[in-house]
Amino acid sequence: MKKNHFRKIDKILEIPKEVYSNEVKITIVGFEEIVIENYQGILEYEEYFVRIKTYTGIVNLNGYGFNLENLSNDDIKVTGKIEGIEIERLVEEEHVN
Amino acid sequence: MLIRILLCYIFGYIRVSVEGYYIEKLINICTNKKIVIWHLKRDKNVKLYFNIATQDFKQIVKIAKKLQCHVKIEKKKGLPFLLHRYHKRKIFAIVAICILAGVVGLSHFIWNVEIQEESGQELEGIYQDVVEAGLATGTLKAKIDTKGIINQVRLKRQDIAWMGIELKGTNAIVRIVKADSKPEIIDETEYCSIVSDKEGVITKINAQNGTMNVKVGDTVSHGTILINGWIEGKYTGIRYVHARGEIEAKVWHTKNIFIPYTSTETRETGNFQNFYSIKFHNFEINLPKRLSKFKIYDTIESEKKIRLFSDFYLPISVKKTTQKELEEQQKTYQAEEAKSIGKQQLEQELEAEIEDKSKIVNKYSNTYEKEDGVEIYVTYEVLETIGTNEKIVF
Numbered sequence: 001m002k003k004n005h006f007r008k009i010d011k012i013l014e015i016p017k018e019v020y021s022n023e024v025k026i027t028i029v030g031f032e033e034i035v036i037e038n039y040q041g042i043l044e045y046e047e048y049f050v051r052i053k054t055y056t057g058i059v060n061l062n063g064y065g066f067n068l069e070n071l072s073n074d075d076i077k078v079t080g081k082i083e084g085i086e087i088e089r090l091v092e093e094e095h096v097n
Numbered sequence: 098m099l100i101r102i103l104l105c106y107i108f109g110y111i112r113v114s115v116e117g118y119y120i121e122k123l124i125n126i127c128t129n130k131k132i133v134i135w136h137l138k139r140d141k142n143v144k145l146y147f148n149i150a151t152q153d154f155k156q157i158v159k160i161a162k163k164l165q166c167h168v169k170i171e172k173k174k175g176l177p178f179l180l181h182r183y184h185k186r187k188i189f190a191i192v193a194i195c196i197l198a199g200v201v202g203l204s205h206f207i208w209n210v211e212i213q214e215e216s217g218q219e220l221e222g223i224y225q226d227v228v229e230a231g232l233a234t235g236t237l238k239a240k241i242d243t244k245g246i247i248n249q250v251r252l253k254r255q256d257i258a259w260m261g262i263e264l265k266g267t268n269a270i271v272r273i274v275k276a277d278s279k280p281e282i283i284d285e286t287e288y289c290s291i292v293s294d295k296e297g298v299i300t301k302i303n304a305q306n307g308t309m310n311v312k313v314g315d316t317v318s319h320g321t322i323l324i325n326g327w328i329e330g331k332y333t334g335i336r337y338v339h340a341r342g343e344i345e346a347k348v349w350h351t352k353n354i355f356i357p358y359t360s361t362e363t364r365e366t367g368n369f370q371n372f373y374s375i376k377f378h379n380f381e382i383n384l385p386k387r388l389s390k391f392k393i394y395d396t397i398e399s400e401k402k403i404r405l406f407s408d409f410y411l412p413i414s415v416k417k418t419t420q421k422e423l424e425e426q427q428k429t430y431q432a433e434e435a436k437s438i439g440k441q442q443l444e445q446e447l448e449a450e451i452e453d454k455s456k457i458v459n460k461y462s463n464t465y466e467k468e469d470g471v472e473i474y475v476t477y478e479v480l481e482t483i484g485t486n487e488k489i490v491f
Contacts (some may be wrong), residue, residue, distance in 0.1 A: 041125040068147075069139035072098050073127055073200045 013035075022055035031082055034061065037075040050078055060086035105150045109175030113157065115145045116118030126160050146171065162403065200405070208267040209234050209402050209410035215274040220257070226250050227271055235412065238264060247308060259294035266408030266418045283486045288337040291484040293317045297346035307339075308342030317346065320425045326489050336488060344484045348460065350450060352443045356435040357470035360428050361373075363393070368422040370481050376400065391422040436464050441472035447477050456480045 010020045018025040018037050025037040036052055036059060043058065044051035047067065050061040066080035111148055115123060115318055118256040120143075127134050149157055161168045167481050182187060210232060230249040232241060243262040258276035262269060283289050290307065299311055306326040311317060325338040370390065374383045397419045404410045430438070440462055451457065459478035464471055 039129070042121045044139075045121050045124065045139055045145075046142070068124075068140065070098060070135055071124070071133075071137065073128060073131065 001074075024054040024059070025028040026058055026059065027083075028082070030057070032079055034082060034085075035076045036078070039076050042076075046094065057090050060084075060088065071081070075076060098133070101150075102135055103124060104233065105133070105148075105175065106207075107176050108149050109151045109173065109177040111151055111154055112146060112148055112171055112172040112174065113154070114140075114171050115147075115161060115166050116143050116169070117161070117164060117436055118143070119164040119166065120145045120225040122166055122383045123160060123166060127157070130156070130160075132156060133314050146187055151175075151177075154422075198491075204267060205238055205413060206267060206412075207232070207238060207241065207264070207269045208234055209404075209414045210269050210271065211223060212271045212273065214271070218273060218275040220254075220273060221253070223250075223271075226253055232262065232269055232271070234242075238267075241269075267404075267410045268408045269304065283339075285339055285489055287327050288339060288489045290322055290340045291344065292322040292487040293319060293321045293323050293344075293346075293418065293483050294485050295319065295346070295348050295481065295483045297348035297481070297483065299344065300341070300345045303340040303344070303347040304340070306338050307342065309342075323484050324391045338413045341485070345480055346483045348479050348483070350447055351474060351477060353472060353474045354439050354443055355470055356430065356439045356474045358430050358432070358435060360430075362426045362428050363423045364394075364426055366422045366424045370422075372418040372420070374416045374418070376416050377412060381416070389420050391420060393425065394421040395423060396420050404483060432466060435471045436473060439464075439471060440475060441471060443475040447475060451477065451479055453479075 007020070016025075017023045020082070022038055023038065027035040027037075029035070029068060036054070038054060039051040039059075040055060042051070043053050045066075047066055048064045050066050050068075052061070053061045061074050061082060062084035063082040066078055068076060069079050070077040104334075115125075117360075121141075124134070130272050132153045135148050136148045137145065139145055148481070155445055158168055170272070194445070201312050210224070210227065210228070214220060214223075227246070227250060230246040230253075232246050241264065243260075243264070246262060247260050251252075251260060257273055259274040261272045263272070264270075283386045297316070299313050299317060302309055302311065302313060302326045308328060309328050310322045310325050317323065324340045324342045327335050327337045329335050329464050368391070372384070374381055376382075397417065399418050399419075399420075400414050402410045443462075444460075448454065454478050458480055461474075461476040463476075464472040467472075
C-alpha cells in the first residue's frame with residue numbers, strides 16, 4: 001500500500017519509471033548500439049550472442065561482433081551488428097510476488 | 098563512469114586477456130564488487146579481452162584463480178607506463194625539459210615591436226623613439242609600463258594624435274594615429290602684416306585692412322612684405338591693425354633635366370638567386386652558397402622573425418638576400434628625341450606638383466644643346482594666391 005502511494009507521487013512528478021522502479025529500459029541507437037538500463041547480470045556472453053538478465057525477464061541479443069563497451073552497476077552498453085532482440089518474460093506469478 | 102575511465106588513462110590501465118569457462122561469472126563478480134572494466138571483447142569461445150585499472154588488477158587475479166581462469170597481460174597503457182618507458186633516456190628528458198623551460202622563459206620577453214600607423218602615414222623615427230622610451234626587443238614584459246611609454250613618446254613628439262600599445266604574446270603592437278599639422282593661427286586681435294611666401298609677379302592686390310606695400314607688376318621674393326599691418330592717418334598717426342587682403346601673383350615653377358645622348362640603362366633579366374642566413378640579435382650565421390654567379394646585380398634584403406604561434410615571436414630571424422641579375426644596355430638618342438623625352442618628363446613632374454591646372458597661364462621650355470647631351474628647362478606660369486600672416490613684433 002505504501003509502495004503504491006509513492007508510485008502515485010512519482011507519477012505526478014513525472015519521474016522516469018526506470019529511476020524509481022526496477023523496470024528495464026532498452027535503448028537502441030542505430031543498428032549497432034544498444035543500452036540496457038536496470039540489468040541484473042550477464043548470463044552468457046559470446047561474440048554472436050549476449051544474454052542479459054533483468055528484473056522482469058531476460059534479453060537475448062543475436063548478431064555478430066559484440067563488444068561490451070561500458071559496464072556499470074545499473075546499465076550496460078553493447079555494440080556490434082545486431083540482428084535480433086528477443087525477450088523472455090519471467091513467469092507472471094514470480095512477478096506478482 | 099566516464100570520468101573514472103578517463104582517470105584511468107592518467108593513472109594507467111592494463112589490457113587483460115582471460116581464458117576459461119566461467120567468464121560471464123567473472124564479469125558479474127566485477128560489477129558486483131564495483132571493479133570498473135571496459136571495452137570487453139570476446140575472441141573465439143574461451144578468451145575475453147578487457148581493460149582494467151592497474152590498482153584493480155590484483156583483485157582480478159584473485160577472482161580468476163577462484164574461477165580457474167588464466168589471466169594474461171596484453172598491453173600496459175597510460176601515462177605511468179609511458180614515463181617508465183622513457184625513464185632511462187635521461188638526455189631526452191633533460192632536453193625536453195630544457196625546451197619547455199626555454200619556451201616558457203622566452204615568452205616573458207618582447208621579441209618583436211610592430212608599429213602600425215593609421216592609414217599608412219609614415220612617421221619618421223618613431224621606432225627609435227619607442228625604443229628609447231623603453232619598449233625595445235628583449236625587455237621583460239612585466240617591466241613594460243605601457244602608459245609611461247605612451248606619455249613619454251607623446252611628450253617628445255608633437256605629431257601624434259593617439260597612441261596605443263598592445264602586448265600580444267611576445268609581440269608588442271604599437272598603434273599610432275598621426276595628427277594633422279595645423280598652421281599657426283594668429284589671433285584676430287593681434288597686429289600682423291601679410292608677407293609673401295613665394296616668388297612671383299603681383300597681378301592683383303586688394304587690401305581690406307592695412308596699407309599696400311607693393312603694386313601690380315612688382316616682383317616679390319620670399320619674405321617681401323605685401324600688406325603692412327598699420328594705417329597712417331593724417332591726424333591719428335600710425336595705427337596698428339590686423340592686416341587682411343587678397344593678393345594674386347604669377348608664380349613660376351621651373352624644372353630642369355640633363356639628358357645625355359648616350360646612356361647606359363640597366364634592366365632586370367629576370368634571373369635571381371636567394372641566400373639565407375640566420376640572425377640572432379647581432380650574431381649572424383650564413384648558410385652556404387655565398388658567392389654570386391652574376392656579374393652585375395641588385396641586392397634586396399628582407400628579414401623575417403621566426404614565430405611559434407601567431408603572436409609568439411622568437412629572438413631568431415631568417416634573413417633572405419635576393420640578388421637580381423641586371424643587364425646593361427647602351428642607348429643613344431638623337432637631339433630631337435632627347436628633347437622630347439626630357440620635356441615630357443618635366444611636364445609630368447610639374448603637373449603632378451600643381452594642384453589647380455586651370456590656373457596655368459603659360460608654359461615655356463628652353464633647350465641648350467651641349468657636346469654630350471641636351472639640357473632642358475620647362476617653366477610653368479601659374480596664378481596663385483600668395484601671402485601669409487606674420488606677427489608684428491615691437
